[in-house]
Amino acid sequence: MNRITRLPSLADSAFWRYFNFIALYFAEGLPMGILFIGIPAWMAMNNKTVAEIGGFDVACALPWTFKFFVAPLMDRYTFLPMGRKRPWVIITQVGLFLSLVIMSFVKDPLHHVQMLMSGGFLVSIFGAAQDAATDGLAVDTIPSEEQARANAFMNGARMIGSSFALTLGTWLLTNYNFQISTMSIAFMVGLVILVPVLIREQKTERLLPWTTGHSSKSNEDIQINSWLAMVKSLYMAFRLKNSFLLALLLFTSQGAYNYFEKLLPIFAVKVSGWTNVYYSQVFSVADLTGGIVGMLLGGFLIEKFGKKRMIYSYFFFILTETLVLTLSNNYWTKVPFVYGFIVIYRWVNAFAKIGVFAIAMQCCSKKVSASQFTFYMTIGALGSMVGAALIVPIKQNFSWQIAFILFAVLMATSAFILKFLNIEKLENQISEIADKEIKLAKIVITEDD
Numbered sequence: 001m002n003r004i005t006r007l008p009s010l011a012d013s014a015f016w017r018y019f020n021f022i023a024l025y026f027a028e029g030l031p032m033g034i035l036f037i038g039i040p041a042w043m044a045m046n047n048k049t050v051a052e053i054g055g056f057d058v059a060c061a062l063p064w065t066f067k068f069f070v071a072p073l074m075d076r077y078t079f080l081p082m083g084r085k086r087p088w089v090i091i092t093q094v095g096l097f098l099s100l101v102i103m104s105f106v107k108d109p110l111h112h113v114q115m116l117m118s119g120g121f122l123v124s125i126f127g128a129a130q131d132a133a134t135d136g137l138a139v140d141t142i143p144s145e146e147q148a149r150a151n152a153f154m155n156g157a158r159m160i161g162s163s164f165a166l167t168l169g170t171w172l173l174t175n176y177n178f179q180i181s182t183m184s185i186a187f188m189v190g191l192v193i194l195v196p197v198l199i200r201e202q203k204t205e206r207l208l209p210w211t212t213g214h215s216s217k218s219n220e221d222i223q224i225n226s227w228l229a230m231v232k233s234l235y236m237a238f239r240l241k242n243s244f245l246l247a248l249l250l251f252t253s254q255g256a257y258n259y260f261e262k263l264l265p266i267f268a269v270k271v272s273g274w275t276n277v278y279y280s281q282v283f284s285v286a287d288l289t290g291g292i293v294g295m296l297l298g299g300f301l302i303e304k305f306g307k308k309r310m311i312y313s314y315f316f317f318i319l320t321e322t323l324v325l326t327l328s329n330n331y332w333t334k335v336p337f338v339y340g341f342i343v344i345y346r347w348v349n350a351f352a353k354i355g356v357f358a359i360a361m362q363c364c365s366k367k368v369s370a371s372q373f374t375f376y377m378t379i380g381a382l383g384s385m386v387g388a389a390l391i392v393p394i395k396q397n398f399s400w401q402i403a404f405i406l407f408a409v410l411m412a413t414s415a416f417i418l419k420f421l422n423i424e425k426l427e428n429q430i431s432e433i434a435d436k437e438i439k440l441a442k443i444v445i446t447e448d449d
Contacts, residue, residue, distance in 0.1 A: 009203040010141040011216075017142055020199050021150060022157040022295075024134045027093065027192035029161025030185050031100060031123050033284075034169040035060045037162075038181075039120070041280045042173050043110070052113050059117040063124040064131075064381055071132045071374035080215035082208075083201035085137035090196045092133050095126035097193060100186035104179045135373045139364045141201060144427075148307065149299030151358040155350060156298065159291030163284040170280065242426035246363060247379045249417045253315075253356060255383030256410035257349060260322075262388050263395075263403060264342065271400065272338050282339055286346035294350040299358075307355050308418060314352035315415040319408045321345060326404040363426045 008016040036057070043053050079087045103119030106112060142150045165185050172181035198207070206213035265283075268274040274282075302310050321344065331337040360376040387410075394403050 009200045011202050018153050021154050023192050023195040025154040025157040026161035027189050029158035030165040031127050033162035033165035035120055038166045038169045046110050056117050060120040060124045064128045067128045067132045067374050068378040070129050081206045083205050086201050088133035092130035093193050096130050097190040099123045099126045104182035109178050132374050139373050147361050148302035148358045152299030152354045153295050155354050156291040156295030159287045163288035166284045242422050245421045250380035251383035253414040254380035255387035258384035259387030259390050260407045262391055271332050286343040290346040290350040298351050298354040302355055311355040314348050315411050317348050319411045322408045326401050
């Protein structure tokens with residue numbers, strides 16, 4: 001028992017909180033790098049049709065739109081003696097590992113694309129569930145004064161994991177085979193299982209279901225044990241004006257990013273003359289360096305100068321950079337110019353996402369942490385889908401300059417929405433609602449006794 005209680009817990013140490021979420025988000029990024037960039041590029045190299053590549057992309061993306069249906073289950077049902085979200089993190093991390101192992105056994109995937117799609121769909125189910133569980137755990141355990149820095153570490157770790165898996169996985173795909181490539185990613189994901197197994201939320205909790213320990217009073221107070229109470233908590237949170245503005249900010253900003261990031265590879269191949277493989281390499285370098293810079297500076301800058309001020313700066317920089325690209329068509333075929341643009345854009349994009357996600361985390365109620373944060377992320381994902389859908393009509397009817405200007409307009413719209421968002425007011429309103437619900441629950445329990 002003494003040895004177990006000496007193990008770290010999230011409640012007692014900022015270092016272990018940062019370590020825990022860096023590891024979990026790194027693991028989350030690993031399958032994303034190979035599924036969303038590495039395998040599609042490999043399929044393109046092997047002359048698979050656009051329909052086959054697009055079908056694989058859809059199969060991998062679809063489970064991420066279902067997160068909002070999974071998150072309420074995580075808020076409603078848990079095993080409190082092991083923590084509110086930690087049991088779910090362990091289950092989904094194990095599922096992510098096993099799904100990658102299963103996918104690795106797809107025989108000759110280039111000639112069995114339907115099986116490859118099924119494998120990608122299965123991995124993404126557990127990837128999306130792991131993301132929802134980890135996000136809920138972050139909202140529950142990270143104090144507000146650490147959230148900006150934690151989001152920098154988390155987003156940076158995911159970008160590093162994605163770029164690392166893209167580089168390693170693509171090399172193994174090219175020089176060995178699909179099974180070795182996918183198994184190597186599975187092995188790294190499997191190692192991370194040890195992190196949530198050994199690091200508890202509270203020191204008094206059980207390490208594993210069969211060990212000794214008990215649930216914490218703080219978790220018992222905020223745990224919701226009825227669907228009606230959960231729906232009421234979510235309704236109270238999302239009926240607020242600033243909650244709507246925050247959701248709208250996520251919708252427009254994530255839509256703008258995905259529109260532009262789906263446009264960039266088409267531009268790089270058709271206008272700049274790059275190959276898909278070269279673009280993947282550049283994107284990997286941009287994400288790896290952007291993740292590292294984001295981890296080192298992203299949270300620090302937000303803590304020092306404030307969330308809104310820094311996000312305004314990032315939005316303005318991206319808008320200005322885009323206008324420079326629009327007006328510099330003579331340099332569109334120059335590799336250093338386009339290379340530099342992509343790298344710098346991904347750096348600033350990483351910083352901007354850190355800030356917006358930190359706001360979303362700060363304004364979530366711990367009672368429905370997974371559901372509320374996932375709802376914000378789902379709105380962002382919906383915006384991403386709309387942004388991607390804009391590409392076809394825009395490119396069929398307008399020039400590249402107009403396509404880039406639309407991105408600049410979307411970024412300006414996001415900045416305009418941010419202007420009216422009152423973060424402190426929303427955070428106070430969410431805290432007041434949660435406090436009232438906890439007091440009411442205590443009164444009901446006392447009356448029942």
